[in-house]
Amino acid sequence: MRWLIRGAHLLDPGSGLDRTGDLLVEEGVIARIGGEIRVDGEVEEVAGKGLVVTPSFLDLHVHLREPGKEYAETIESGVLGALAGGFGGLVCMPNTTPPLDTNASVRFVVEEARRCSPVDVMPAGAITKGRSGEKLAEFGDLVDGGAVAVTDDGDTVADSGLMRRALEYARQFDLPVFTHPEDKNLSRGGVIHEGVVSTRLGLKGIPAAAEEIGIARDIRLAELTGGRLHVQHVSTARGAQLVRHAKEKGLRVTAETAPHYLALTDESLAGYDTNRKMNPPLRPAADRDALREALREGVLDAVATDHAPHAPHEKDREFDAAPFGVLGLETALAVLITHLVRPGHLSLETLVERMTCGPASVIGVAGGRIVEGAEARLTVFDPEASWVVDPNRFRSPSRNTPFAGERLRGEVRTVVIGGRVIAVGPRCGDNPDFPAPLSS
Amino acid sequence: MKLARKHLLGLEGVSRSEIETILNAAESFKEILDRKIPKVPTLRGKTAVNLFFEPSTRTRVSFELAEKRLSADSISVAAKTSSSVKGESLIDTVKNLEAMKIDFLIVRHEAAGAAHFLASRIDVSVINAGDGCHEHPTQALLDLFTMRQRFGGLDGLKVVIIGDIAHSRVARSNLWGLKALGANVTICAPPTFLPPGIENLGAEVSTDLDDAIDGADVAMVLRIQKERQGEHLLPSFREYARLFGLNGKRAARLKKTGFIMHPGPMNRGVEIAPEVADGPRSVILDQVTNGVALRMAVLYLLSGGEIDDAMAH
């Protein structure tokens, strides 16, 4: 297989590459990067004018739902959705049924994902057995099975003593502990951010403090133990501030936020749209703005989607009864380009960093690099192309996106991965055989 | 005058002139209720379903009577919430009702936004009879009607709403309605009963009832929801009665013409002293009477009726 893209914007913040030029892939390896590459013989050539080539994206926060809720998402539909969004790797959460708390369950996910696609699926194992918050899971076994992190995501480890031991015990594997920070005594029963909007709508609120107390506790425990802490889905200004202070102190703390917190606010809940219900909830504009700033500064290392499929019948309910969570994989890039890059809140280069080497450093993997001789794991997108989000075209059987009907800019075109060139993107929804290999 | 809407889901965003249209229509229907045969053929052939997921006597009977006085076919369903996996979902229940060709769905549900949700999914006129802690528009409208009856108009009136504002749909609907009609609203409650940002919705906020009630025209007392005892909102009902209960001494601080309202059901001796509830300043039973005429007005206007027609009956 030989594939050549000509005159594209080659952008890899991890290796300092930012130029216009040609890129040649041979047998799955980046063979040459240059101004104008001359090749003899058979080659598939692509006009790259107006296109950006980056390392394929890495999503630190995905719910694949298999095993247990295959009607909402399977490993297969999840990885196809990841490809459609330009992701070549993802970390999946352990809150399946049964949960990923044993070597065998982690191994099952890794193997099933390998069967389906070349996307690198890296599970997070559970912190506690059964995710019940009571006893540590066997981290050593989880790591052997392929886990790259541990988390009880969806729930916080409420017992501070147990969380302390988790951070300590994980150190021997240099394993990051992902925390879903939430004081349930403050948030219980809440469905949206507590503030003037919850008052108007008569919905029970979740105060920002519920999240911030969780973050503050776990940062303090990371300091106590020397463990590696990763804060999931930071949604408040004060939460980002706590992470900033922890980093200034030199603690081993990283953090992520999700596209919806960067793009939307709680004001948009006025119509009780359950496709805008997630935990933590959408916050006011001041928090959204502070998150944009924290992402720009690198206080937040990564944008992770918290892709959380729920079937239409689960979401099409009264607001209180609908589950938390929204889809993210297939819209992330376009949402971020539309809401952050185009209005000037974030440079394209920084955005790409937070979707490639930023998340890679959180879990301590190399991540894709655009350098000669490296394995080709690339995403090609058109940052200008516009498209309208049509949930019926998603690879996921679920439809729960807050961006349905919105016109977005930025369209993923191709993922080069595992020696294959795969046409993807929103328009490939027309193609029943997606992902159709163009060449291999 | 006509009402250019199909549903009545809340009073937020409802204009002064729309509210006045409803109150004017209620005026006409009140006359009908005083006749020997208090029934008109206005909604003959129409079907109204009262779907109540929470127990209610007063509101449900009030709607049923309003429907029957207008000659609509009226069916009441006391349904159980299906938060469990086994039960039929709300939307399935209501889709079935819609399939039976009904014209009005009057719904009470414990989830805020339930009426909005249904209105966006079915082709039936939806009236919100109370959705969680969100709104209860017909209750507020009958309260406004009762106040207008006493004072002629609401401009500049001082109304104090006392009680668990955070969990009260009656308070929210009244706040929007009172503001639309030009009244000044003071919310009075312990801080645990004050929802965040309530001051941004145009109400004065007080935690001192003696002060708040001084010179007020109307004291609207809300029911203490005893079922919320586990939420640490109050140390005791005794202390609440001492600090926020409307007793005779406090009622005496109202204006001479002032009066007392309560949406019911009452906890006598907690939020309201018996002698106040049953005293000369209480208009609590007037509220109930007015409820029927007001709900007739709402049904009539939502079906496309005009006020002048109503007056002709």
Ligand SMILES: [Zn+2]
């Ligand atoms: Zn989470």
